[in-house]
Amino acid sequence: AQSVTQPDIHITVSEGASLELRCNYSYGATPYLFWYVQSPGQGLQLLLKYFSGDTLVQGIKGFEAEFKRSQSSFNLRKPSVHWSDAAEYFCAVKTSYDKVIFGPGTSLSVIP
Amino acid sequence: DAGITQSPRHKVTETGTPVTLRCHQTENHRYMYWYRQDPGHGLRLIHYSYGVKDTDKGEVSDGYSVSRSKTEDFLLTLESATSSQTSVYFCAISPERGNEQFFGPGTRLTVL
Numbered sequence: 720a721q722s723v724t725q726p727d728i729h730i731t732v733s734e735g736a737s738l739e740l741r742c743n744y745s746y747g748a749t750p751y752l753f754w755y756v757q758s759p760g761q762g763l764q765l766l767l768k769y770f771s772g773d774t775l776v777q778g779i780k781g782f783e784a785e786f787k788r789s790q791s792s793f794n795l796r797k798p799s800v801h802w803s804d805a806a807e808y809f810c811a812v813k814t815s816y817d818k819v820i821f822g823p824g825t826s827l828s829v830i831p
Numbered sequence: 832d833a834g835i836t837q838s839p840r841h842k843v844t845e846t847g848t849p850v851t852l853r854c855h856q857t858e859n860h861r862y863m864y865w866y867r868q869d870p871g872h873g874l875r876l877i878h879y880s881y882g883v884k885d886t887d888k889g890e891v892s893d894g895y896s897v898s899r900s901k902t903e904d905f906l907l908t909l910e911s912a913t914s915s916q917t918s919v920y921f922c923a924i925s926p927e928r929g930n931e932q933f934f935g936p937g938t939r940l941t942v943l
Binding site: 723728751753755760761762763764765768809813814817818819821822823824 | 835866871872873874875876879889921923928929930931932933934935936937
């Protein structure tokens with residue numbers, strides 16, 4: 720079955736430190752992949768998406784993600800975290816039936 | 832920001848009562864979705880619509896029904912609310928199936 724896993728339920732980083740959030744998917748064909756961010760009390764907002772082409776994708780707010788087919792991963796990175804990045808982050812994959820499956824999310828806390 | 836509103840934003844109701852949540856969009860997008868968000872589960876699809884009067888079930892559709900009589904409105908109805916339906920409900924819209932989704936602000940529903 721198609722699925723998305725985010726191994727880290729919660730991550731805490733210091734402001735200014737680098738960040739990597741992990742995402743692994745299970746899907747047979749070339750996937751469409753997404754990262755969304757959810758600030759407290761708000762809906763989700765798209766950070767970036769990968770459909771094809773360059774495996775390093777740039778998104779908004781200084782985020783990037785790298786698609787690695789051999790590892791079935793689509794990890795999100797940011798070189799220097801800001802306090803305003805504290806939020807919940809969701810990885811998602813488009814399935815063969817054109818539905819989107821979301822991972823369980825990773826909660827990010829930022830220490831000033 | 833995409834024009835999506837949800838009403839009500841908060842609701843407390845009692846077990847066994849009917850509840851209707853409304854999603855309204857001003858983007859004229861074809862696809863509309865209802866999700867529920869619960870801790871540890873990410874977002875789970877309840878129902879979606881691919882056009883006026885065209886709807887289909889998601890992974891957690893039991894106990895829920897939907898209707899879409901106009902492009903801009905997508906209603907989610909709990910015919911007889913149960914405590915297990917206490918959750919945060921999000922509406923999303925998309926111009927294409929399986930592509931980027933734009934989310935509303937959410938409705939927090941508590942069933943006592």
